[in-house]
Amino acid sequence: MLIPQSDLTKALKPFIxxxxxxxxxxxxxxxxxxxxKQNAACVQWFRAGxxxxxxxxxxxxxxxxxxxxxxxxxxxxxxxxxCTEVVKPKHIELCLKHNIDALWxxxxxxxxxILVQELANCIRDLGATNVPVMVKNPVNxxxxxxxxxxxxxxxxxxxxxxxxxxGFSLMNSGKYRQSPLWSVPIELKRVMPSLSILCDPSxxxxxxxxxxxxxxxxxxxxxxxxxxxxxxxxxxxxxxxRQQITPQQLAVLLNRLTVPSKENKTxxxxxAIREQIDRIDSEIIELLQRRMKHSEDLALIKxxxxxxxxxxxxxxxxxxxxxxxxxxxxxxxxxxxxxFEQIHEESIKVQSHSFQR
Ligand code: PEP
Ligand code: MN
Numbered sequence: 275m276l277i278p279q280s281d282l283t284k285a286l287k288p289f290i291x292x293x294x295x296x297x298x299x300x301x302x303x304x305x306x307x308x309x310x311k312q313n314a315a316c317v318q319w320f321r322a323g324x325x326x327x328x329x330x331x332x333x334x335x336x337x338x339x340x341x342x343x344x345x346x347x348x349x350x351x352x353x354x355x356x357c358t359e360v361v362k363p364k365h366i367e368l369c370l371k372h373n374i375d376a377l378w379x380x381x382x383x384x385x386x387x388i389l390v391q392e393l394a395n396c397i398r399d400l401g402a403t404n405v406p407v408m409v410k411n412p413v414n415x416x417x418x419x420x421x422x423x424x425x426x427x428x429x430x431x432x433x434x435x436x437x438x439x440x441g442f443s444l445m446n447s448g449k450y451r452q453s454p455l456w457s458v459p460i461e462l463k464r465v466m467p468s469l470s471i472l473c474d475p476s477x478x479x480x481x482x483x484x485x486x487x488x489x490x491x492x493x494x495x496x497x498x499x500x501x502x503x504x505x506x507x508x509x510x511x512x513x514x515x516r517q518q519i520t521p522q523q524l525a526v527l528l529n530r531l532t533v534p535s536k537e538n539k540t541x542x543x544x545x546a547i548r549e550q551i552d553r554i555d556s557e558i559i560e561l562l563q564r565r566m567k568h569s570e571d572l573a574l575i576k577x578x579x580x581x582x583x584x585x586x587x588x589x590x591x592x593x594x595x596x597x598x599x600x601x602x603x604x605x606x607x608x609x610x611x612x613x614f615e616q617i618h619e620e621s622i623k624v625q626s627h628s629f630q631r
Contacts, residue, residue, distance in 0.1 A: 289499030363396035441478035451480020573628035
């Protein structure tokens with residue numbers, strides 16, 4: 275099943291959605307929207323959360339239906355299109371009542387197929403399949419769960435579906451609030467090449483300083499656009515204060531972004547470098563095959579000598595050696611560690627098969 279490119283993202287690349295994490299007051303929304311219009315004229319869409327699914331209770335949970343009235347006023351006063359998050363079918367009904375232009379399904383909801391199906395059925399039953407729906411990645415890095423959520427919308431006839439990459443909750447997400455795990459959206463694009471995909475650098479970053487680098491990475495990977503949390507006074511924001519930027523900062527960020535065009539003059543040097551990369555990749559596979567063959571031979575000796583298959587000291591020493599060498603060669607230690615952990619795990623598996631024979 276292939277989800278076609280969204281109409282939303284066809285017109286402008288990058289397609290930008292800006293606005294606060296939460297709708298807090300009519301004044302907060304209006305001032306933010308006006309400053310966005312004044313500073314970043316390329317922004318045509320405004321976001322604000324009205325029902326906030328909070329991780330912990332007793333946090334600000336959004337202003338509910340009254341904020342939809344404020345959002346529809348923003349539309350009238352500024353001409354910006356407006357979108358918000360829906361969690362329950364009732365939310366969809368209220369959004370349509372207040373002329374909200376697009377909906378999104380949040381990361382905590384897209385993990386739940388029964389809820390997503392209820393939302394999809396509601397869109398169908400209300401005859402709203404023309405309303406664009408953005409689907410954030412589920413909080414856990416499961417590309418099929420993400421695809422499944424979009425398929426449920428597609429199957430009820432939704433005409434405009436957009437994926438939003440907002441990162442994944444891991445116990446240790448590194449420097450960012452959510453781990454981007456770029457390989458997950460890359461796999462999504464491999465399976466569904468025509469699907470439009472936006473990046474939400476704000477929720478990945480968790481901190482405003484990192485928003486630019488994540489946005490640039492998204493542009494480098496040919497994402498269709500960005501959803502960036504923007505507040506006229508981020509310090510006073512009731513939610514996600516540290517990751518929101520001002521409309522002025524948004525304008526600076528958008529100006530700094532390099533948006534690569536699909537084709538350009540340097541294609542012949544690209545082809546030449548790609549040939550080298552292809553050759554190196556084949557060599558890597560060949561080396562891996564040879565390495566695993568040695569593991570098998572080693573397993574036979576270990577079995578004959580009644581030696582334990584896993585030798586923690588040897589592994590510790592090997593890894594330290596590899597990391598030191600990687601550092602010397604200017605490679606990222608995290609990257610080299612992950613690769614060798616995988617190789618070691620596979621080697622143990624191969625040896626363990628030889629033990630069972
Ligand atoms: C949001 O966009 O404010 C939000 C809650 O996002 P997510 O579902 O990605 O956490
Ligand atoms: Mn937020």
